[in-house]
């Protein structure tokens with residue numbers, strides 16, 4: 001059992017066009033000390049998955065099913081009060097824009113010490129201040145910045161403060177949703193490198209979400225690829241780079257330039273994701289897949305787990321149902 005085990009997670013949204021499942025049966029696990037990436041196009045459900053795990057879903061979104069087990073304890077059945085000891089102390093979150101995490105009218109030092117005092121039993125103000133200085137040092141910022149307001153810091157520094165805040169109580173899991181997306185590439189590289197170093201030093205696990213697949217392949221131990229609310233493939237960076245199996249993952253990899261390998265033509269993935277209010281029967285990638293057959297439009301592919309990771313596609317596996325269905329579709 002991993003540190004985090006997510007099984008058959010379902011998140012529903014009520015929209016003017018009807019109810020739809022933004023996350024539909026997603027399963028994965030994260031080991032202790034592992035950096036697990038979630039990638040996919042906008043709207044594929046990766047951030048919604050993170051919000052479901054960290055209980056940050058707000059109406060009209062709601063957790064509709066599945067289980068989330070953290071360190072052997074089921075989280076889905078906990079009340080908000082029962083979940084509170086987990087928030088910040090064991091599971092913390094870094095959101096996309098630092099300004100969404102920081103109070104614009106409070107000094108950085110007060111915001112850091114507030115988190116430490118609110119969740120650390122018996123901590124004195126003096127100890128909290130010392131800890132706040134240590135936290136800024138961890139993200140390579142001088143302690144003098146404790147006196148600053150968020151608007152007095154650059155975007156990169158604000159995001160470093162948020163990362164420092166997420167580390168305040170030494171959580172076992174940090175969920176990072178596009179933590180460097182709004183930053184320039186040089187700042188992004190500095191922050192990402194520091195996150196990787198801190199993970200090694202402190203031993204926490206990370207659920208890292210980004211649409212930047214090349215970055216993810218560089219820093220994550222394993223990566224889950226999501227499409228239209230489903231997990232379609234999971235593998236290590238080596239497995240995906242050496243031979244991604246799902247046609248969607250293959251298309252994503254062809255959509256980015258390679259910095260090291262031979263020059264290849266960059267190709268997008270033609271078409272667009274399906275309408276999730278009325279998703280198609282069978283595989284959700286069928287309208288964009290160059291390998292689609294009849295069975296793909298009638299039978300949803302099941303997840304195949306083997307020594308190359310997980311893939312959900314009718315092209316793979318020894319699933320009896322798949323072969324029977326393919327044979328049946330071919331005889332029609």
Ligand code: SF4
Pocket residue numbers: 246247248283284285286287289290291292293296301312313314315
């Ligand atoms: Fe393509 Fe069929 Fe595999 Fe879906 S199940 S990715 S449509 S081959």
